[in-house]
Amino acid sequence: MVRKPTSKETARKPNMREAILAAAEELFATNGFNAVSVRDIAQAAGANPGSVTYHFKTKDGLLLEIYRRHCGPMNLRRSELLAAAKRVRDLQDRLEAIVRAYVVPAFTSGSDLAGGGARFTRLRAVMSAEGNEVARRIIAQTFDDTSHAFIDAIHESLPHIPRTEIVWRSHFLLGALYYSLVTPERVARLSRGEADGSDAASAIEQLVQATVAAFQAPALDQTAPARRRAVASSKT
């Protein structure tokens, strides 16, 4: 038997709910939350504005559902890759593997949708910049566990660096990651066309390489703040 799926399950092609989610994700990620209207989303999805209300009740509810859809799979994938990375023996290699485990799912698919990882990460970047309340709540209670796991793992492979500095550097990593997804065309522009900021593969390699080096930098070590390098004539 062919087993035609029930509408309660996943319908095949004309799934309005999914189309709305995808359209909203795309529009929110590129224009921000407030710049996009429910009518914009409906039009992009080929749906009726009222249909959005039916499926998600409110605009906030729609954003919430986008997060729900992605958070689980993405964190799962990261956890798997982190577990694998922690088994790497060589400390240098392990650090790189850990960073890669953090970066790769953010750039590529982390769920059913192809390329959904990058789009969702970009969405998170934009929501965080806008200070979106819905996003802030979800992020703190969903991603902080994973973030701590990564920070701890990195700390284990760099025991001589204070945890506080690991936090700072992983924060920088996330910022660099976000920004790479938000304005990839800037890389192409500044490199005069020699680099393609939209190429996920090279973005990942560049980011991993740079970040590993950043993590390995000597600690500032606030317990011994003696070493203060002079900057030539910084006062005008």
Add this chain to the structure above:
Amino acid sequence: MVRKPTSKETARKPNMREAILAAAEELFATNGFNAVSVRDIAQAAGANPGSVTYHFKTKDGLLLEIYRRHCGPMNLRRSELLAAAKRVRDLQDRLEAIVRAYVVPAFTSGSDLAGGGARFTRLRAVMSAEGNEVARRIIAQTFDDTSHAFIDAIHESLPHIPRTEIVWRSHFLLGALYYSLVTPERVARLSRGEADGSDAASAIEQLVQATVAAFQAPALDQTAPARRRAVASSKT
């Protein structure tokens, strides 16, 4: 004579124009462009909504004026610091001075207003995330020269790294910089209160230290792509 200033020049206290600019800058930087209404801005500035129209014609015009106000002084300060940094003899020290010249004006005042630099930088971060058209135009034609100057200066102190990779890494620097200003509370949260993300001084030190190390990382070198490190069991 006391020389009461003409209204054409800078009036002393009840300068509505300045108050509106400051309020708009603050609100845009924390909530994004579209989430803030002209009425919100007027109220925060203690002004009448119509007054905003009078001084800046449109909401876009207001944003434009904020950029105009800051871009000049900030780039000037950066150029001064960059020129000083390029005079540093030791290559390692010079690199650090260059990075510092890029970072410091973004975190502190770059204009007349105290703390204006950080607020303006945060504004730029948010506008770039939202893909704001007005901001995009100004940024490309105002900051790209400075960005190229910094990239070239860094390249000179790291001649063995391809320029393309310098571009990537300075792009990461800007992303980290932006993100540090957008969500400083995340640093405090993840470090369990041990670090203060809002402390500009430590943010600068951490960022400079990490970034210098990132710039000094060996090049990926696309001409010799042989060295490909294996990552343990990255497929599930």
Add this chain to the structure above:
DNA sequence: ATGTGATTTGTACTATCGTACAAAAGATCA
């Protein structure tokens, strides 16, 4: 085929948006 629940459509309501504009108020100088 028909009834039933799920979905889609169309429309309407209220709130708020950006902006325009006339009138009031304030400042400047002969």
Add this chain to the structure above:
DNA sequence: TGATCTTTTGTACGATAGTACAAATCACAT
């Protein structure tokens, strides 16, 4: 003081926002 220019105020208008809701339509088990 009175004339003139700048600034502020108050109000209004059209557009669009989010959301509610009844009617129409669809999918599917019986």
